[in-house]
Amino acid sequence: MADRPEKPARGGHNKPALALHVPEPKFRPGDAVDFSHLEIPQAGLLARPDETAHPSQIGDFAHSLIRVLGDDNKAHGAWDPKLDPETLRAMLGHMALVRAFDERMFRGQRQGKTSFYMKCTGEEATSVAAAMALASDDMVFPSYRQQGILIVRGYPIVDMINQIYSNKADKLKGRQLPIMYSSREHSFFSISGNLATQCPQAVGWAMASAIKGDTRIAATWLGEGSTAEGDFHSACTFATVYNAPVILNVINNQWAISSFSGFAGAERTTFAARALGYGMAGLRVDGNDALAVYAAMQWAANRARANAGPTLIEHFTYRAEGHSTSDDPAGYRSAHEREEWPLGDPIMRLKRHLIELGEWDLERQAAMDLDCAERVKAATKEAEKNGILGHGMHHPFHTMFEDVFEELPWHLKEQAAQAIRERKVKWPGSLEE
Ligand SMILES: Cc1ncc(C[n+]2csc(CCOP(=O)(O)OP(=O)(O)O)c2C)c(N)n1
Incomplete structure (x- = not known):
């Protein structure tokens, strides 16, 4: 097997350098728009093939x-x-x-x-x-x-x-x-x-x-x-x-x-x-x-x-x-x-x-x-009438711990206990039940 050259040649001497294509939209903010490059056939021109066609x-x-x-x-x-x-x-x-x-x-x-x-x-x-x-x-x-x-x-x-x-x-x-x-x-x-x-x-x-x-x-x-x-x-x-x-x-x-x-x-x-x-x-x-x-x-x-x-x-x-x-398209199109x-x-x-x-x-x-x-x-x-964002009329806090696990795992119990302690969150019954 031939020895690997210590420093492989970069680029290709007389070969064209490799290059990538990075797509760019046709129109940016402020540009005039021309969609004539789109091929839009007349309505009704196409046949309707059999629904079971290969x-x-x-x-x-x-x-x-x-x-x-x-x-x-x-x-x-x-x-x-x-x-x-x-x-x-x-x-x-x-x-x-x-x-x-x-x-x-x-x-x-x-x-x-x-x-x-x-x-x-x-x-x-x-x-x-x-x-x-x-x-x-x-x-x-x-x-x-x-x-x-x-x-x-x-x-x-x-x-x-x-x-x-x-x-x-x-x-x-x-x-x-x-x-x-x-x-x-x-x-x-x-x-x-x-x-x-x-x-x-x-x-x-x-x-x-x-x-x-x-x-x-x-x-x-x-x-x-x-x-x-x-x-x-x-x-x-x-x-x-x-x-x-x-x-x-x-x-x-x-x-x-x-x-x-x-x-x-x-x-x-x-x-x-x-x-x-x-x-x-x-x-x-x-x-x-x-x-x-x-x-x-x-x-x-x-x-x-x-x-x-x-x-x-x-x-x-x-x-x-x-x-x-959350988006303003004026910034990009x-x-x-x-x-x-x-x-x-x-x-x-x-x-x-x-x-x-x-x-x-x-x-x-x-x-x-x-x-x-x-x-x-x-x-x-x-x-x-049922509330909007910020009115606090949402589902009670404790419900976020429900409906996923049949029994609350220890780490979620720990989080719930912390919420009750530090945020004074109301909890129905006892956490240990
Ligand atoms: C796996 C994943 N990657 C990225 C995002 C962020 N994201 C949310 S919508 C969106 C654009 C999706 O565009 P498209 O599929 O063309 O649907 P359109 O919003 O135009 O209806 C992106 C990148 C995501 N929600 N999920």
Whole structure:
């Protein structure tokens, strides 16, 4: 064996030096915005493949964009889910309620009623239309921007607000960050702030459903930034290996807080195309087109129910506002992005479609908006009776030691005793009981 040189040569003499590519967003604060590089096909152009098609036959759908609502406000093509006007109005109503709810909760945070809130402005269709395409008992594993699912499933908004205020009526007893809801009755899995953990959980639940011979499928949602987490990839592996009845929704809203989608790999290929490497069906859909979202979700749900395999759906959309109440996007992206976003606003697009059908008008729209605002206001007032942040009307302190261990372990007993001693915390009965 040749001796190793004492000092290995650095660089490569006459070879080019190695270099890395560091992604950089196209537009920064103050920049003019031009989205003409985005390929946006006309609505209605794509065929709708058989729901049991082999992933290798439908690879193109991971690179194109399924669109139904055209610039003429009409529904086009094979993906039109042909929903009746009543269902379309319900869809519009749910999205409007989500937006009204977001507006009021955001203001509530600014007024000091809660510590934290996250809006989904511009992305309402990706949860509302998607949830409407599922059965109400299909199990959902959302991220933190899918409040639309709870609205569709009829979860009382007053209970959402109680959770956001962490007050004495909060069903989660103040143990979760505001907006990290959970509801077994609504088949809505507890939201976790640890990104992408919901993906393997959804796949595992779907596998269990199949093992039990059940008929319910699972669906999960995650942001495009979160697809860089290992959990997403483990989930894809298990989903395809076992043909789990699950739908993985990647909400590509272009930004992960201040990191643009390029940092999760958007410059290389689409997020829907991630599916292809796993041998999974991948669809890419206009996430601001509620009909296209519904249609893609329905396709994937039928596929899962037919034991034809999991689907990854990329919803191409735009986060119109800040990441959360703790974020100011003016610091990292151009304010013109929102105005220039070529796929419009999901609520406006569905509204115009209903008007085009002769099934809606501006008076009814105004009445609906007012009704949404009133409902949210009334629920807010109701929830405020149970307390807001800082009023001290939260669950009693000692409850934080409950519901986890059947018997309190010694170290928690020690902490509880310290709290009683030093902070004069009230404790029911004796610690030794
Ligand atoms: C494992 C983990 N890493 C980092 C964070 C901090 N964090 C919270 S939200 C977020 C951005 C996620 O962006 P994306 O997945 O695109 O979803 P979006 O917020 O755009 O809906 C980050 C980095 C976290 N909560 N968990």
